[in-house]
Amino acid sequence: MSKSVSFESYLSQQGVSRRSFLKYCAAMASLLALPASAIPALSEKLRHAVRPSVIWLSFQECTGCTESLTRSHAPTIEELMFDYISLDYHHTLQAASGEAAEQARIDTMNHSYGKYLLIVDGSIPIANGGVYSTIAGRTNLDILKECSAGAAAVIAVGSCAAFGGLPAAEPNPTGATSVASLMDMKLIAEKYLVNIPGCPPLPVAISGVLAHYLAFDKFPALDELKRPVNFYGNTVHERCSRYHFYKEEKFAESFDDEGARKGWCLYKLGCKGPVTHNACAVHKWNKGTSFPVESGHPCIGCSEPDFWDRGGLYQSMDDIAFAFKPVNETTDSAVEEGRNLYQDNCVYCHSTNASEFEVDAENISKLLRDNSIRAHRRLEFSNDQIKILEAYLKSTK
CATH class of the missing domain: 1.10.760 (Cytochrome Bc1 Complex; Chain D, domain 2)
Structure with a gap:
């Protein structure tokens, strides 16, 4: 499909009815926390929108972010997003390989310079010249520097790209670094940056951000960590299905006690939901079936910076945060x-x-x-x- 064809024309070619399109717009407005009055404007914008070129770079990662998006159920917003955008380079999903794959990336950069969206998942190693991760014989940093120069904006998908993630955990032998840190260090071009953390992030968080950009030619409001407020504005705890047990102070003490079998709060088993900003409890996974806490596992706080280094997975925050060292009385200041x-x-x-x-x-x-x-x-x-x-x-x- 030509990138100049409007989205409405493309949907018509695919046999998508006007009614189905409006239902989609209503769902998207709800997802983006927009009022019902915004649905007509959203549908009008999307009708005439032209698909932007997207380059997706994968660095130090486990492919979980890509799996998260592609394993969504159909038909959903996540699946339709591949028709909304022109995904011109993604070395996991594309059919091309070797020189042909790299040529596709270069062609996109040349044809859409200053207009394409750059999506990054995985941290970027910079220790020892960045030798710990290379693509086509080039370091991740070198490729990111080249691609970010002509990008309209950069989207860091997953906690590794957003905050360094697991690869950056102590002692971080590869020098794994986030996109934001590289911008701060002036190692890559400073561009408008959106962080979509999670290990992996929710599929709807990725597609929702792209849809907002496509419809309004701008990204949704961001918090101080550059995360979309509509997905990361509240904690997992606030909207958790076990929240009422927390208020009643009914806690599971172990994974196989009576409290656990009754679905009581997992706070004492290490749940980080009270300090983790994400929409897992709302949008869930696997056709909206469940999310980790609902399935019996405490939240590990994966959408927050340095989550891996912030204490044991199954220790209560009370025990971790306040097992403090005494003040050193010999310190002058x-x-x-x-x-x-x-x-x-x-x-x-x-x-x-x-x-x-x-x-x-x-x-x-x-x-x-x-x-x-x-x-x-x-x-x-x-x-x-x-x-x-x-x-x-x-x-x-």
Whole structure:
């Protein structure tokens, strides 16, 4: 199909009726958290939209992100998205190989320079010249640098591309790095970036972002980590099917006790749902059948930065976050002591960059003292420790 043909014409050629198209638009509006009044505008935009060229690069990854998208049930938004876009290069899905495959990528870059979307999954190794992952004899960094130069925008799919993921876990021997970090280090061109984390991310999160761009010629609103708010604006915990058991303080103590058989909350078994932003509990997997927590496994927090290094998978956050080291009384600087306290205890649930806290340091101290947050109830910080933590947080502003 020619890239200049409108989406409406293409659907007509495929035998898709106007009625089916409008039903699709209604589903898409709901997915993107748009009001019902937006459906006519969405359908009008999509009717005349022209498919953008897409280059999909896979680096240090397990192919789970591609599997997530391609294993969706039919007919769905995920499946139709392959008709919405012109997927011109994806070395897992394309029929071409070798020189023909690389020529397809080069041709797309030349023909659509400044207009194509670049999708990246997998982290990028930069240690020892990036030798740990190569394609056609070239390092991942070299290929990404070439492709990002002419991209209209970059979409980092999966936690490896968005945050470094499992390859970047300590001690990170390959120097696995996220797309955002490479932009910050000026190693690749700085482009508009959208992160769609998850290990792997939900199929509808990938397709929904692409549909929003196609319909409105822009991406949906992003949070401070460049994640689409409509998918990552709430925690898994807030919309979990076990949430009412959490409120009732009914917790499974082991995977085979009576509480587990009754579907009680998995918080004490290491569920990271309270600090993990994702829409798993809403959109689910396998035709909307279930998601990990509903199936009996605690959330591992895979859509958050550094999730692999933030503590044991089956330990309660109470036990991980607050098994802190005592303050070193020989340290002269209260700020330095506070920094150590923060690094030893708080980064498991919060950003490693304390300057990102929107709450004032004084209010954080108040929250720590009144035990109003469940994850802090076992906290045994002394007043002196809270004071030095407050001093450190103030110093980061």
